Amino acid sequence: MKRFFSSSPIYQSEGLSVIRIITGFFLTYHGSEVFDVSIMNEYVQREVFKNTFSPSFMVYMGKTAELVAGFLLLLGWLTRLATVAMIITFSYIAFFVGH
Numbered sequence: 001m002k003r004f005f006s007s008s009p010i011y012q013s014e015g016l017s018v019i020r021i022i023t024g025f026f027l028t029y030h031g032s033e034v035f036d037v038s039i040m041n042e043y044v045q046r047e048v049f050k051n052t053f054s055p056s057f058m059v060y061m062g063k064t065a066e067l068v069a070g071f072l073l074l075l076g077w078l079t080r081l082a083t084v085a086m087i088i089t090f091s092y093i094a095f096f097v098g099h
Contacts, residue, residue: 020073
């Protein structure tokens with residue numbers, strides 16, 4: 001009980017691993033939409049992507065980045081590189097797609 005109320009972390013590496021695996025699973029799940037042509041065509045038809053230089057390229061690049069980053073996070077391999085890809089992809093989604 002004394003350790004519970006101390007300022008030292010409890011199961012820090014295990015907790016971060018669980019968060020990394022859950023995030024990797026969800027990214028892989030949503031990135032797997034890249035294999036469904038009908039869903040990808042729905043994304044391409046959105047008004048936000050019609051203003052870009054190549055709508056299909058932008059949509060496929062974003063979904064592929066989600067898939068690859070999620071797979072790398074799920075495995076725990078090249079996590080920093082996967083995190084940078086996630087930050088870039090989600091920043092584009094937040095500031096350009098989501099206005």
